[in-house]
Amino acid sequence: MKILLVEPDEYYHSQFITHTSDLGELAITSNAGEARELIAKTNPDVIVLELLLSDGPAYKLLEEMNKDRRKFIPTIIFSKINNPEDIEAALNLGANGYFVKGRDTIHDVKKLLLNYKNDI
Numbered sequence: 438m439k440i441l442l443v444e445p446d447e448y449y450h451s452q453f454i455t456h457t458s459d460l461g462e463l464a465i466t467s468n469a470g471e472a473r474e475l476i477a478k479t480n481p482d483v484i485v486l487e488l489l490l491s492d493g494p495a496y497k498l499l500e501e502m503n504k505d506r507r508k509f510i511p512t513i514i515f516s517k518i519n520n521p522e523d524i525e526a527a528l529n530l531g532a533n534g535y536f537v538k539g540r541d542t543i544h545d546v547k548k549l550l551l552n553y554k555n556d557i
Contacts, residue, residue: 441481
């Protein structure tokens with residue numbers, strides 16, 4: 438399984454490397470611009486996305502990724518944002534799961550990733 442982590446915080450880079458290495462390949466970027474390039478280049482099976490990126494909010498990226506359902510990529514939000522309106526907006530834009538940093542853990546995200554790996 439190919440996972441793309443779009444996360445500006447390097448702490449989470451190492452955490453995802455440690456906790457998801459058994460699931461397959463992990464590509465990491467910290468901003469939406471690089472994420473677009475990696476999506477086109479690597480065609481990931483699933484994306485884990487922080488909504489607060491170094492080059493702005495990730496809502497536009499989420500909308501772009503899920504606009505064309507023929508190219509749909511399951512997307513899991515793992516974000517600092519815990520606002521119900523933002524959670525609803527992300528889910529309405531096509532996110533398949535929403536986890537809040539500090540409340541949820543990488544292990545919670547990994548459980549959902551395992552479901553996707555079993556479906557591939």
